[in-house]
Amino acid sequence: MSRQHTALSVNVNKVALVRNTRHLGIPSVTRAATLCLQAGAHGITVHPRPDQRHVRTGDVFELGELLKAWPDREYNIEGNPFHNLLEVARDVKARGLPLHQLTFVPDSQGQFTSDHGWAFPSDAQRLMPVIAEARALGARVSLFMDPEPAQMAAAKAVGADRVELYTEPYAAAWHTAERDAQLERYRAAAQAALDVGLGVNAGHDLNRDNLGAFVRTVPGVAEVSIGHALIADALEMGYAETVRAYLACM
Numbered sequence: 001m002s003r004q005h006t007a008l009s010v011n012v013n014k015v016a017l018v019r020n021t022r023h024l025g026i027p028s029v030t031r032a033a034t035l036c037l038q039a040g041a042h043g044i045t046v047h048p049r050p051d052q053r054h055v056r057t058g059d060v061f062e063l064g065e066l067l068k069a070w071p072d073r074e075y076n077i078e079g080n081p082f083h084n085l086l087e088v089a090r091d092v093k094a095r096g097l098p099l100h101q102l103t104f105v106p107d108s109q110g111q112f113t114s115d116h117g118w119a120f121p122s123d124a125q126r127l128m129p130v131i132a133e134a135r136a137l138g139a140r141v142s143l144f145m146d147p148e149p150a151q152m153a154a155a156k157a158v159g160a161d162r163v164e165l166y167t168e169p170y171a172a173a174w175h176t177a178e179r180d181a182q183l184e185r186y187r188a189a190a191q192a193a194l195d196v197g198l199g200v201n202a203g204h205d206l207n208r209d210n211l212g213a214f215v216r217t218v219p220g221v222a223e224v225s226i227g228h229a230l231i232a233d234a235l236e237m238g239y240a241e242t243v244r245a246y247l248a249c250m
């Protein structure tokens with residue numbers, strides 16, 4: 001039986017990070033997204049952090065306008081629903097822009113980068129109303145989660161549609177003897193998610209080396225969102241060749 005297709009969503013945060021060091025508008029975030037979509041990326045991811053250090057609210061709207069012209073591609077907006085994410089999502093919806101998926105990430109304000117998932121039962125009560133609001137806006141809700149099989153039923157119970165498995169521990173183990181043990185953790189977590197009816201996404205520090213083994217070993221990965229390594233590769237190879245290389249890994 002053939003393996004399920006995994007979508008590649010390109011996170012353009014790091015393009016905005018470089019752009020924000022001057023007031024010249026280059027490199028263009030929308031141009032980067034266009035080139036990635038033209039090369040076959042299945043979607044675009046943004047993580048508009050409250051400190052606006054990379055993708056900013058205006059970028060979210062401009063990318064939404066861009067994605068209107070690509071109706072078969074997905075827009076994934078990540079962030080903390082207890083900070084700015086829902087406000088951004090309400091504005092996206094009010095402007096009639098695509099709002100396909102909201103990925104809830106439990107980052108603190110000004111966090112260096114995402115480094116953990118939601119925890120149950122402690123986060124359950126506060127997540128339920130914000131998940132309900134996001135779904136009422138028409139978005140699929142994905143919860144950023146550590147690869148803990150025992151947590152997946154709780155993620156389903158609070159109303160999530162998917163989980164995004166936080167893959168930094170896997171990526172960090174790639175060149176070590178822990179690689180297979182890490183892969184087994186993610187395989188078991190994904191299976192637990194699938195068993196309770198959740199879709200499975202994955203992301204953080206995935207790259208051209210570690211991506212193939214992940215999607216071949218972990219069952220049912222619907223989408224990977226990749227930013228840091230992919231944009232670093234694009235500095236050397238260009239967006240189009242880089243996206244094609246990541247697609248070939250899958």
Ligand SMILES: CC(=O)[C@@H](O)[C@H](O)COP(=O)(O)O
Nearest residue numbers: 013047078105113114203204
């Ligand atoms: C949730 C997640 O893993 C990504 O959004 C990652 O945090 C990218 O954010 P930065 O580009 O700010 O590191």
Ligand SMILES: NCC(=O)COP(=O)(O)O
Nearest residue numbers: 011203204205225227228
């Ligand atoms: N959700 C993960 C993401 O969007 C990108 O993470 P990274 O590849 O920048 O680590």
